Amino acid sequence: xxxxxxxxLCTLEVAVAMIVAILGGMLIGALPxxxxxxxxxxxxxxxxxxxxxxxxxxxxxxYTSAIYGGSFTAILIHTPGTxxxxxxxxxxxxxxxxxxxxxxxxxxxxxxxxxxxVSAVMLMxxxxxxxxxxxMFGPPEYFLISLFGLTVIGSLASGNMLKGLMAGVLGLIxxxxxxxxxxxxxxxxxxxxxLQDGIRSVVAMIGLFSLSQVLIQVEDYVHATKKRFENxxxxxxxxxxxxxxxIKFLFPNMIRSSIIGVLVGILPGAGGDIxxxxxxxxxxxxxxxxxxxxxxxIEGICASEAANNAVTGxxxxxxxxxxxxxxxxxxxxxxxLLIHGLTPGHTLFATNGTIVYxxxxxxxxxxxxxxxxxxxxxxxxVRMCNIPTCILSPVIVxxxxxxxxxxxxxxxxVCVMLFFGFLGYLMKKTKIPAAPLVLGMLLGETAELGxxxxxxxxxxxxLFEVFIGRPICIILMIMIILAIVSPxxxxxxxxxxxxxx
Amino acid sequence: MTKSVHTDTWIGAFVIVLxxxxxxxxxxxxxxxxxxxxxxxxxxxxxxxxxxxxxxRKTIKADCNGDCADFSKAKYSIIFYLLILTYVIxxxxxxxxxxxxAFIAGSMFFFKYKNYISLCLTVCGMLMFIYFLxxxxxxxxxxxxxxx
Numbered sequence: 145x146x147x148x149x150x151x152x153l154c155t156l157e158v159a160v161a162m163i164v165a166i167l168g169g170m171l172i173g174a175l176p177x178x179x180x181x182x183x184x185x186x187x188x189x190x191x192x193x194x195x196x197x198x199x200x201x202x203x204x205x206x207y208t209s210a211i212y213g214g215s216f217t218a219i220l221i222h223t224p225g226t227x228x229x230x231x232x233x234x235x236x237x238x239x240x241x242x243x244x245x246x247x248x249x250x251x252x253x254x255x256x257x258x259x260x261x262v263s264a265v266m267l268m269x270x271x272x273x274x275x276x277x278x279x280m281f282g283p284p285e286y287f288l289i290s291l292f293g294l295t296v297i298g299s300l301a302s303g304n305m306l307k308g309l310m311a312g313v314l315g316l317i318x319x320x321x322x323x324x325x326x327x328x329x330x331x332x333x334x335x336x337x338x339l340q341d342g343i344r345s346v347v348a349m350i351g352l353f354s355l356s357q358v359l360i361q362v363e364d365y366v367h368a369t370k371k372r373f374e375n376x377x378x379x380x381x382x383x384x385x386x387x388x389x390x391i392k393f394l395f396p397n398m399i400r401s402s403i404i405g406v407l408v409g410i411l412p413g414a415g416g417d418i419x420x421x422x423x424x425x426x427x428x429x430x431x432x433x434x435x436x437x438x439x440x441x442i443e444g445i446c447a448s449e450a451a452n453n454a455v456t457g458x459x460x461x462x463x464x465x466x467x468x469x470x471x472x473x474x475x476x477x478x479x480x481l482l483i484h485g486l487t488p489g490h491t492l493f494a495t496n497g498t499i500v501y502x503x504x505x506x507x508x509x510x511x512x513x514x515x516x517x518x519x520x521x522x523x524x525x526v527r528m529c530n531i532p533t534c535i536l537s538p539v540i541v542x543x544x545x546x547x548x549x550x551x552x553x554x555x556x557x558v559c560v561m562l563f564f565g566f567l568g569y570l571m572k573k574t575k576i577p578a579a580p581l582v583l584g585m586l587l588g589e590t591a592e593l594g595x596x597x598x599x600x601x602x603x604x605x606x607l608f609e610v611f612i613g614r615p616i617c618i619i620l621m622i623m624i625i626l627a628i629v630s631p632x633x634x635x636x637x638x639x640x641x642x643x644x645x
Numbered sequence: 646m647t648k649s650v651h652t653d654t655w656i657g658a659f660v661i662v663l664x665x666x667x668x669x670x671x672x673x674x675x676x677x678x679x680x681x682x683x684x685x686x687x688x689x690x691x692x693x694x695x696x697x698x699x700x701x702r703k704t705i706k707a708d709c710n711g712d713c714a715d716f717s718k719a720k721y722s723i724i725f726y727l728l729i730l731t732y733v734i735x736x737x738x739x740x741x742x743x744x745x746x747a748f749i750a751g752s753m754f755f756f757k758y759k760n761y762i763s764l765c766l767t768v769c770g771m772l773m774f775i776y777f778l779x780x781x782x783x784x785x786x787x788x789x790x791x792x793x
Contacts, residue, residue, distance in 0.1 A: 317686060320685070365756070
């Protein structure tokens with residue numbers, strides 16, 4: 145079989161598919177409003193005339209490249225290209241303001257490459273075992289996973305804990321806007337028909353991150369026509385490729401974040417955005433430089449990027465082994481599998497093993513190539529952040545507008561983006577962090593669904609009894625308690641050490 | 646001598662009012678639909694009360710501590726935001742490409758940018774990029790307008 149895999153890989157069709165996927169994926173990922181899901185969906189018709197191997201290779205490599213591409217604009221202009229890069233924007237942009245955009249891009253590239261490669265290796269060797277783990281997760285586990293994700297809010301708030309928690313809860317409330325899934329009741333729609341579908345978190349995110357940042361930049365009206373760095377060589381400050389010491393320093397973080405990403409990816413419905421936030425939080429918890437997070441921490445960028453690319457391989461595991469997509473993008477890939485006559489599940493490996501393993505091997509190679517291509521083009525891309533505000537601001541607004549519009553081809557989404565843009569601006573001025581609000585919106589649906597279904601399972605019993613009877617729930621509850629309590633314990637010991645000194 | 650009220654007081658008061666308003670909205674909802682929102686609104690209201698009390702304490706102590714809102718430079722941001730609003734309204738009535746060209750050019754005039762060649766290149770470059778990527782490749786159907 146190994147010989148057949150190598151023969152399948154060494155074809156012009158596969159090479160072209162990989163190049164198109166890497167470059168196209170990065171472009172799609174970099175543009176706000178466009179997503180990996182959209183990119184994969186658009187490429188499916190192109191794959192009709194291709195062999196199944198080449199088709200699957202193109203789609204899966206585009207998936208991982210698009211997730212990586214979101215880091216470009218997140219780092220350079222504080223505009224996450226995808227929801228998964230929102231965590232990267234927090235520290236990446238701060239490094240850009242310090243003239244270290246190239247360094248931030250390099251770390252993001254290496255971390256993404258590492259995370260994607262780890263997930264590809266895990267996909268190849270332990271996919272069936274990991275798939276069994278995903279079967280053990282039910283509604284109570286999903287509810288607790290969402291709660292655990294919400295503990296991230298505490299670390300995102302950094303110094304404004306109360307305001308951060310408030311923003312997070314507001315995000316949870318916003319996520320309830322729309323049609324209730326069980327009763328069909330329209331909640332918080334205020335008789336606006338277009339709100340019956342709810343508020344899309346991607347649209348809100350574009351407004352909260354990119355539009356609000358434009359408004360902040362415009363405050364410096366006097367310098368709007370000047371380049372941010374008069375000496376553009378400052379932009380190229382720092383190594384494109386992280387130094388060996390930096391890699392050694394970040395290596396444990398990369399491993400941990402990649403594993404978190406794979407595990408999150410295995411869970412259907414939990415996407416790269418959740419994986420990146422959870423690993424960002426864990427990186428901060430384990431870091432000796434916690435105060436740097438949010439101010440340009442390379443550990444934060446590394447954690448977010450390693451995790452969100454690791455999710456891509458993880459999401460393919462339940463898809464290939466159980467026929468259950470691990471994310472929205474893999475749901476589209478499922479369609480491609482069926483179009484090409486491949487039925488996912490345990491029989492896929494027996495009947496079409498060569499095709500599947502060829503795809504996995506190409507996914508591994510694609511992640512590595514994506515990293516090299518990213519490092520090669522990073523010097524060109526980083527010059528983007530030296531464009532004066534007077535040009536960059538209207539360009540970002542135009543891209544944000546078309547990005548928000550193109551999600552559902554509805555001008556109402558643009559209006560929502562404008563609302564959240566102004567809200568984000570006000571939040572920045574009043575020192576209320578916006579990231580927890582986004583996180584609340586992302587996790588709200590999963591949290592409510594898990595909560596409601598857990599109540600149904602409980603059948604009148606206290607909810608706690610349901611959780612106690614499930615081993616994974618017990619582990620998650622312990623993790624939640626530790627996550628809530630550990631900042632206070634760490635703070636107590638830090639003060640005690642300072643007092644002793 | 647008058648003391649200025651700390652921003653947190655205003656934010657806390659707004660959040661309390663918002664929580665009450667949203668909670669009232671949940672009265673008409675079926676029980677299953679209302680449970681989760683009511684729980685979250687209650688928590689939000691509690692946070693709002695806490696922030697309000699902390700804001701009052703900061704006002705009494707005249708303690709800004711770096712977290713007071715500063716809107717002194719907001720004038721240009723507000724004007725630019727109004728420009729963006731005009732742009733979006735223009736999309737609906739005049740057409741996407743006309744509005745976009747007008748917005749980009751108008752923004753650059755707003756910032757007193759005088760390099761007209763760069764302005765033209767930016768406008769043309771953006772329009773072509775959006776047309777070829779979004780309209781031709783991605784098949785995005787732009788909104789129908791009165792003119793186009």
